Amino acid sequence: MEFIHRAAPELQQGIAELPPFHLPEDLAAARNNIPLPAVKSERVRITEQVLTVAGGHQMQVRIYEPAQRKEQHALPALLWTHGGGYILGHPGGDDGLCESFVETANCVVVSPDYRLAPEHPFPAAIEDSYAALVWLAGAANGLHIDASRIAVGGASAGGGLAAALALMARDKGGPSLCFQLPLYPMLDDRNLTPSSHEITHPAVWNRANNLIAWEMYLGGPAGGEATSPYAAPGRAQHLAGLPPAYTCVGQLDPFRDETIEYVTRLAQAGVEVEFHLYPGGYHGFEHVVPTAGISRRAREEYIHALARALNS
DSSP: OOHHHHSOGGGHHHHHHSOOOOTTTTHHHHHHOOOOOOOOOTTEEEEEEEEEOGGGOEEEEEEEEETTOOTTSOEEEEEEEOOSTTTSOOGGGGHHHHHHHHHHHTOEEEEEOOOOTTTSOTTHHHHHHHHHHHHHHSGGGSSOEEEEEEEEEEETHHHHHHHHHHHHHHHHTOSOOSEEEEESOOOOTTOOSHHHHHOOOTTSSOHHHHHHHHHHHHTSOSSOTTOOTTTOGGGOSOOTTOOOEEEEEETTOTTHHHHHHHHHHHHHTTOOEEEEEETTOOTTHHHHSTTSHHHHHHHHHHHHHHHHHHHO
């Protein structure tokens, strides 16, 4: 059956309207394609700060807080890493979603503008993201964070970074995390699963683009034996001791099988995990067709999962 007809009926028009995307030739144009700004919420205040990270690199972080928060009350926090295959994206592209996190979970969200490949291959992105996490958990940032209620999250490549951050925080002895939210995460550079071979349609994130993005991120061929689990968390041998997790993926996502495998291994390691598989959903479908019923349901489910985790 043709790919578009396998998609949920309410998501099919979204595929028809997506332009084909081919790496590496379309990377520059995609980076210059700035999305329309989200309608700003009056209930959320957005500010920015610049952090100095490894090697003296200056990195901007985008901060979302309740506009009317009472400064004397410490709030839970989420470090959110944006998606884009490790080669695209900017924190501002997730303004609407991060505002929803703030409003629903009554939390602070910090999103780092981490360095992108291929100009800055691994470990630049994870080093930047971990530096932002350490800063977020610190007492000197002026954000009045409850250090016992910090989560990491992200979608696609951002989900891969969130999973890697959970591993890194465990291995380094902190910061302490209460939850992880790696949504349809980009976890494994080996691309050996059936779903990684199955999805080839040019308008959605597919096998060809995924292979090239991994090569750009790793700074060389993907699938080698020496790839770090902080680059590809699907390679991590030991998953015990990680924070509780929520994740989801569409059935037509190339990351379907690696997500299912990771979820299974988390559960086998004794990590609490909630997982949702959306039939007829392709990569990032809830952003492509945000008004579809399946999109609203997926978005509401992961936003409320975060709210429960941060406020339980």
